Amino acid sequence: MRPRPSRRALRRFLAAAVALLPALVATTPAAAGTAGSASACPAAGFVSQPFHPGHNGVDIANDVGTPIYAVGDGVVTISGYTGDYGQWIRIQHPDGKTSEYGHMYQRDVEVGDHVVAGQRIALMGAEGNADGPHLHLRIWGDLSYSYGIDPEVYLAEGGVVLPCIPGSGPRPRPLVYPAESGRVVSARSADGRLEVFAAGADGVHHAWQREANRDWSEWERLGGPVNAQLAIAPNEDGRLEMFAVDGTVFRHRYQLAPSGAWSDWEDFGGGGRDIAAGVNADGRIEVFASGPVGVFHRYQLTPNGGWSAWEPTGGGPADSRIEMEKSPDGRLEVFALNGSTFQHQYQTDPNGGWSAWGDFGGGGHDLTVDHNADGRIEVFASGPVGVFHKYQTGPSGWSGWEGTGGPADSQLSSERTADGRVEVFAMNGDTAVHAWQNGVNAPYHAWETFGGGGTEVTATSNADGRIEVFGTNPTGTFHIWQTGFSAWSPWGWVNSTAGPGLN
8 A cells, every 4th residue: 555645745845855955055965965875866767656565666767778877885796687677786885775776678787896876787677577667776774674765765865856867977887807718718798698719629619699698609610729728808898809829829809899790810929828818997908828937918008999018027927827806996916826836916006007926825727716795806726636715804815725625626617696606617527516605705505516527617697697607528518507596407519519629
């Protein structure tokens, strides 16, 4: 039953009164709110249904594709798909409140992203249980309760009265986290379709989803370096760029337009052992490569622009496996491991220079690096007695190495579930297993088998948040994907053919 008109009128009156306070005290709407409270308009449109018993939230209706903005600073704790909402997002705010956004057509942020008030996070849609395009906005004080807080009252405390007009001007970009590197890599195009590349003895092969979250094209042979190590990263304008190196050749190719066709191969440098690519806070791609005398790097001089020359990094393990990750403040970190040495280095400032290499542990076979929902980096490394991990305990502190079990000398990959839990995948010649956090920022479940042995593995996420894993063996390239958020498909070829085999 809807509230009595007198209560509704009172709430409107209070909201209007709060909205007038900034003018009375000669301050801005953002400054009028309490620390950490909402201070940004969530979306343009009209209130099609208010908060009331039976409707836990407020609906703001407008056209499909209308931008949706974070109502306050915070951390994304959920970015995925569920039946009632379709695509949805949750953001945890410093004041202890949680904002929730439903029925989106497109999501622009991932779990673990740090967002600011007024940052675009999605586009309005009508997915899930919806009669038409709208934003369903909820505000939670305690997620264990069955009902939240009236969003209109919460927004009014920060000086935002519905209907509202979102602020203008540039918005901070979400953090872009590096994708896993290796002989098979995958990333999403700007339109949400996954693309996958696998490097075999006859060069690099490529397949792509025909539509976001849907079936796959046939494999296309691209040539290029043989048995190469690959890395992939998005340009500032959304065009993917792919890098490939073998012992003598380093080349790259890039999309000519976001989600579009690809260029031919172009020279990028001499050969090397392994590579990793990441995106700086300002959108410039930076590439690291290892070889017999250590680790070198090269970076875009401007977003979408030309490249610097190769520069030494001051050391790093020779012929090492490399992965990159991003700190919560946007600084890139590089981790490099060979059979005897594990080291890392990090940017001293976002977009800035680099620290010296520091010891991070003993040697190993392979590594994967990811981030917890709260932004803390977590590192996994395999060796002759299984898989170990190490994680940040704070902005600059690290735990010791802890054993997890797992297969010896395995190839590793990791990805985050839609609710922000890290999931780790390990594959050697005998088995493929995975382990996952029991809760957000929590310890891990025991390893469980999810397939037979293979040679390479990589994990990524579909546009709707479901994890998809690609594995290789000498007979071809195959994949497995979440059919929900806890159930998995069987292993199968990426499309109707086996695709490239990797020894």
